[in-house]
Amino acid sequence: MNPNCTQKLQKMSLWPSNIHLQDYSEPNESWSPEMRQLYDQYIALCEVRTDGGEVKTGPWQKLPSYNRTLKHGIVAAQRPKTIDPRARLFTRNVEEKGAAFEYVVFMNDQERRCVCVFQSGHLLEGPPGYVHAGAVATMFSTVTTTLSMLFGRVLTANLNLNFRSPVPLGSVSLIHSAVDKVEGRKIFVTCRMTSIDESKLYTDATALFLSGKLGHVFGTKSV
Numbered sequence: 001m002n003p004n005c006t007q008k009l010q011k012m013s014l015w016p017s018n019i020h021l022q023d024y025s026e027p028n029e030s031w032s033p034e035m036r037q038l039y040d041q042y043i044a045l046c047e048v049r050t051d052g053g054e055v056k057t058g059p060w061q062k063l064p065s066y067n068r069t070l071k072h073g074i075v076a077a078q079r080p081k082t083i084d085p086r087a088r089l090f091t092r093n094v095e096e097k098g099a100a101f102e103y104v105v106f107m108n109d110q111e112r113r114c115v116c117v118f119q120s121g122h123l124l125e126g127p128p129g130y131v132h133a134g135a136v137a138t139m140f141s142t143v144t145t146t147l148s149m150l151f152g153r154v155l156t157a158n159l160n161l162n163f164r165s166p167v168p169l170g171s172v173s174l175i176h177s178a179v180d181k182v183e184g185r186k187i188f189v190t191c192r193m194t195s196i197d198e199s200k201l202y203t204d205a206t207a208l209f210l211s212g213k214l215g216h217v218f219g220t221k222s223v
Contacts, residue, residue, distance in 0.1 A: 025065035025105070030098025031119065034172045034196055038117045042106040063105045063114075063146065067092035091142055099123045103139065105146055112150065113178035116143045118193075120169055130166040136193065137161055139175060140205050144189045147177045148209040151187055158208040167193070167202045174198065185212050 027036055045060040067088050094100040102119040118139055126132030141159055148154045167173060177191040192204040 021064075021066045021068075023064040024067060024092050025062070025103065028097045028102075030102060030121075032170075032172055035102065035117060035119045038172065038174070038196060039104055042104075042115065042117070045106070059110055060106045060108050063107055065092065065104070091138060094121075094123060096121075101135070101139070103142075105143060107147070107150075109150055111178075112147070113176070114143065114147045116175040116177075117172065118175055119172045120167065122169065125169050127166060129169055131169055133163055136163070136167060136203055140191050140193070140203065140207075143175045143177045144191050144205070144207040145209070147179065148187045148189055148207075148211070150179070151182065151209075151211045154187065154209040154211045156207065157186075157210050159205060160207070161203055161205040163203050164201045165203075172196050173202060180206075185210050187211055 027039055031039070042060055043062060046058045046062055047055050048058040049055050091101040091103070098119070099121040100123045102121060103116050105114055105116045107114045116139065120131045120135065124131050124135040126135070137159070140161060141156065144159065145154065145156060173193050174196055175191065175193045177189060180188040180190050182188070187209040189207040189209065190205070191207065193202040194200060195202070
């Protein structure tokens with residue numbers, strides 16, 4: 001990944017680099033063969049080998065995923081009384097592996113797009129045998145926000161989803177997201193969720209994010 005983009009994403013996560021954290025996007029025993037195959041497919045794109053045999057960073061980069069955002073970050077340091085130590089990131093608040101959101105995001109900052117491999121767990125049921133629409137919306141929010149963070153700290157201004165077909169519970173799907181355009185502080189993003197062979201469209205969406213200093217939102221001056 002471009003070093004500048006990596007720094008932006010590290011700043012957005014608000015995690016200091018010297019703290020060891022569990023990466024919840026690493027493979028575990030709950031992953032289906034399809035989930036693992038797609039993971040391996042994109043991991044292979046994270047490195048390229050030159051004609052001389054040298055291994056270099058490829059166009060794609062796997063992003064880590066933790067269960068806290070503000071625990072050790074800038075906002076936590078400035079507003080410690082408002083941070084509940086029990087708080088957990090919504091998509092990473094279930095310890096049972098495979099029970100809820102199993103996902104991994106790969107970023108291509110050069111093309112300003114990302115792909116998420118998502119496997120839904122049994123706790124995400126809505127209609128019998130299918131994923132709850134709110135869980136689908138959560139993943140769209142997660143993926144589009146992650147992509148927009150290439151431009152710094154952002155806030156979601158709008159997320160508009162079209163549910164085309166229900167997602168089978170326990171299945172693996174792909175979520176593709178791309179930056180459509182940037183106008184000043186406004187970042188326009190498109191996103192779609194499909195079956196792993198991309199023959200079935202489950203949901204598509206558009207999103208608008210606002211970038212810039214967000215201190216007035218968090219009640220700080222430096223964020």
